[in-house]
Amino acid sequence: GDSVTQMEGPVTLSEEAFLTINCTYTATGYPSLFWYVQYPGEGLQLLLKATKADDKGSNKGFEATYRKETTSFHLEKGSVQVSDSAVYFCALRTGANSKLTFGKGITLSVRP
Amino acid sequence: GAVVSQHPSWVICKSGTSVKIECRSLDFQATTMFWYRQFPKQSLMLMATSNEGSKATYEQGVEKDKFLINHASLTLSTLTVTSAHPEDSSFYICSATATSGLGYTFGSGTRLTVV
Numbered sequence: 001g002d003s004v005t006q007m008e009g010p011v012t013l014s015e016e017a018f019l020t021i022n023c024t025y026t027a028t029g030y031p032s033l034f035w036y037v038q039y040p041g042e043g044l045q046l047l048l049k050a051t052k053a054d055d056k057g058s059n060k061g062f063e064a065t066y067r068k069e070t071t072s073f074h075l076e077k078g079s080v081q082v083s084d085s086a087v088y089f090c091a092l093r094t095g096a097n098s099k100l101t102f103g104k105g106i107t108l109s110v111r112p
Numbered sequence: 113g114a115v116v117s118q119h120p121s122w123v124i125c126k127s128g129t130s131v132k133i134e135c136r137s138l139d140f141q142a143t144t145m146f147w148y149r150q151f152p153k154q155s156l157m158l159m160a161t162s163n164e165g166s167k168a169t170y171e172q173g174v175e176k177d178k179f180l181i182n183h184a185s186l187t188l189s190t191l192t193v194t195s196a197h198p199e200d201s202s203f204y205i206c207s208a209t210a211t212s213g214l215g216y217t218f219g220s221g222t223r224l225t226v227v
Contacts (some may be wrong), residue, residue, distance in 0.1 A: 004155075032200075033166070034155060038219075041121075041222050042221075043116075043205060043218040043219050043220040043221050044116070044156075044205070044218040046215060046216070082182070089155065089156070099158050099161060100146075100156075100158075100207070100216065101158075102155040102156045103155055104153070104154055104155040105154075105155055105156075
């Protein structure tokens with residue numbers, strides 16, 4: 001079945017540091033890939049997405065490229081801020097309006 | 113943008129009682145609702161999928177008689193945890209989508225603690 005593997009956390013960085021959160025997937029067919037963010041006390045919010053190979057999703061300074069050859073969708077940001085502290089989930093979906101399969105999530109803490 | 117309102121945000125109940133969690137789509141018609149459960153330091157696990165007016169489809173291992181899902185209208189879905197026990201303590205999140213392909217909109221979640 002479909003699965004998403006995220007790097008183990010938590011991750012603690014200083015403000016303005018470079019961020020990489022690894023995500024790899026296993027899926028039948030050609031999935032769409034997502035990054036969701038969950039701020040403390042809130043629900044999940046879509047951060048970015050990519051629907052086909054080599055697509056790059058970007059939002060709020062975050063980027064992720066759909067790499068079919070390595071089945072990866074790593075999240076990057078060049079300079080993190082304290083306000084980026086949250087839990088980040090990688091997810092995939094195969095088929096429109098079908099269920100999302102999530103990774104375990106990783107907690108990011110950014111120190112001033 | 114699309115908003116899903118989930119209530120309550122947290123609830124504490126006694127073992128053996130039932131708890132109802134509501135999710136309402138405020139500005140769109142939620143044709144499909146997904147209910148997830150999240151354990152500490154773990155991912156969201158899909159419990160069931162419900163389409164308006166139809167019976168919910170439960171994932172393997174989820175007790176449908178314990179987790180009752182109702183999706184009677186296009187704007188409201190409920191999850192009732194019946195005869196709750198401490199092992200049911202968890203974070204429950206709903207997610208709604210419409211046939212127009214707007215994507216998934218998540219509720220803010222409900223922290224259930226059974227004592």
